[in-house]
Amino acid sequence: MIRRALAFAVLWSICTQGEMSSWVIGGPTVGAATLASVVLLPQRVWHWRLRGLVRFVPYFLVRSVLGSVDVARRALHPRLPLAPLLVEYPLRLQDDLARVFLVNTVSLLPGTLSAELHAEHLTVHALDGGVAGVSAELEVLEKLVAALFGTPLVDSFVKTEAARA
Amino acid sequence: MHEWYGGLASFLLLNVVVGLLRVLRGPTPADRMLAAQLFGTTGVATLLLLAPTFGPALNDIALVFALLAAVTVIAFVRRSWFPVNWEGKGSHDGD
Amino acid sequence: MTVTEWCSLALTTAGAFFFFAGTVGVLRFPDVYTRLHALTKADGLGLGLIVLGLIVRTQGWTEVCQLALIWILVMVSSATACHLVARAALGTGVRLWRRPG
Numbered sequence: 001m002i003r004r005a006l007a008f009a010v011l012w013s014i015c016t017q018g019e020m021s022s023w024v025i026g027g028p029t030v031g032a033a034t035l036a037s038v039v040l041l042p043q044r045v046w047h048w049r050l051r052g053l054v055r056f057v058p059y060f061l062v063r064s065v066l067g068s069v070d071v072a073r074r075a076l077h078p079r080l081p082l083a084p085l086l087v088e089y090p091l092r093l094q095d096d097l098a099r100v101f102l103v104n105t106v107s108l109l110p111g112t113l114s115a116e117l118h119a120e121h122l123t124v125h126a127l128d129g130g131v132a133g134v135s136a137e138l139e140v141l142e143k144l145v146a147a148l149f150g151t152p153l154v155d156s157f158v159k160t161e162a163a164r165a
Numbered sequence: 166m167h168e169w170y171g172g173l174a175s176f177l178l179l180n181v182v183v184g185l186l187r188v189l190r191g192p193t194p195a196d197r198m199l200a201a202q203l204f205g206t207t208g209v210a211t212l213l214l215l216a217p218t219f220g221p222a223l224n225d226i227a228l229v230f231a232l233l234a235a236v237t238v239i240a241f242v243r244r245s246w247f248p249v250n251w252e253g254k255g256s257h258d259g260d
Numbered sequence: 261m262t263v264t265e266w267c268s269l270a271l272t273t274a275g276a277f278f279f280f281a282g283t284v285g286v287l288r289f290p291d292v293y294t295r296l297h298a299l300t301k302a303d304g305l306g307l308g309l310i311v312l313g314l315i316v317r318t319q320g321w322t323e324v325c326q327l328a329l330i331w332i333l334v335m336v337s338s339a340t341a342c343h344l345v346a347r348a349a350l351g352t353g354v355r356l357w358r359r360p361g
Contacts, residue, residue: 014329015228017221017322068305071297072278075285084294084356104339108304113297115346125293125346125356166265173276173310180283187286187295195292195349199299202341203286206303207279209334210310213327214272217314221323228330235337242344 005034052148059144060105067110074127086115087124087134092153093142102145109141167218174214181207198241205234264316271313278306291357292349300342304335 008030016022074081093099103114106124112134116123126134146153181204188200212227261269285298311331315324 011329014322014325015225017320017326064301065305068278068301071285071301072281075281075288075298075302080288080290082290082294082357083359084291085358086356103343104336107300107339107342108335110301111297113293113300113346114343115293115350117347123350125297127294127297166261166269169269170272173272176276177279180279184283184286193292193349193352193354195345195354196295198345199286199292199295202338202345203283203299203303206299206307206334206338209330210275210279210307213310213314213330217317224323224326224330228326228333231330231333231337235333235341238337238341239344242341242348 001034001038004037005030008033008037048148049150052144052150056144056148059140060108063110064108067108070110071127081128083128083130085126085131085134087126087131087138089122089124089135089138091120091122091142092155093146093151094154095149095151098145098149098151101149102142105141105145106138109137112137170214170217174211177207177211177214181211198238201241202234202238205230205237208234268313268317271316272310273313275306275309275311275313278302278309282306292354293346293356296342296346300338304338307331307334 009026012022012026012030016026091099091102093102099117103117103122106112106114106122111127111129113125114122115125122138124134124138129137142153184200184203184207187203188197191197209227209230212223212230216223216227279302282298282302285302286295289295289298308331311327315327318324318327
């Protein structure tokens with residue numbers, strides 16, 4: 001709780017560029033934000049593995065720039081090169097927070113957009129690339145997110161087999 | 166330099182005006198909401214570009230814009246247009 | 261003009277170009293899902309480049325932090341909003357466009 005309050009306080013001082021007089025409003029706001037976050041997400045705070053972060057950030061930055069360039073190219077191309085499809089991607093990531101994080105990053109990567117998160121799979125809308133291409137890209141991303149959050153990947157095929165036995 | 170930023174800001178405003186065509190055409194509510202999101206991001210960029218000329222207070226307004234645009238879209242999707250829970254079924258009863 | 265000013269000029273102009281591409285996509289793309297792609301990605305990078313272009317000319321680090329925070333907030337919120345709109349479109353049965361023929 002103290003860690004969360006501290007994080008919100010840092011956020012506030014960035015927002016206000018360290019203006020001391022703003023703390024009249026900032027103090028109560030930080031308190032309210034801390035309370036809201038403890039009520040809404042009581043279990044634990046978000047923590048990332050440093051090694052995962054070092055691998056994830058460059059990948060994400062490069063890929064998301066490529067994604068924007070790709071979509072700009074398609075938009076400006078006279079023939080509008082699109083071959084949209086929906087891909088049902090079986091999730092191996094189990095952790096809730098990590099899944100939400102994956103959902104958001106997928107939308108920023110080239111040609112993919114998270115449409116729906118189900119219990120066992122993620123529905124992704126893609127501009128192009130076919131099922132195999134899109135799944136391969138998602139697999140790489142899923143591995144990086146798992147390393148970032150330090151959570152294991154569980155094969156859903158193995159899991160359903162185990163449930164049947 | 167400031168003139169150039171101002172010129173880019175006007176260009177972005179023009180973009181928003183053209184984007185209004187999507188709001189008029191729709192056809193689905195989602196298309197209209199999408200244009201609202203476009204205004205949010207473009208509005209933030211416009212304000213940031215005008216800040217060197219008109220003062221850093223515009224940065225603060227951009228910050229508020231950034232937060233409000235998100236709240237608008239989320240409130241619209243969750244409350245008025247597609248009010249179902251995360252499991253994708255069941256009705257929404259004013260939580 | 262100094263080197264930093266040229267950098268700032270190039271970056272902000274490139275940013276405006278991506279906003280332009282995003283708007284073109286929103287108008288030209290055939291369905292709501294493809295339009296979401298255009299909006300989220302092109303505008304995200306557009307804003308990123310404009311923020312970067314303004315960061316190179318700022319003096320104080322507090323403003324750098326503030327500008328970076330604005331960009332991060334917009335990216336996080338637009339990714340979330342984009343997912344929610346796509347999900348709602350799928351849920352209400354908005355059809356996916358496929359190339360005819």
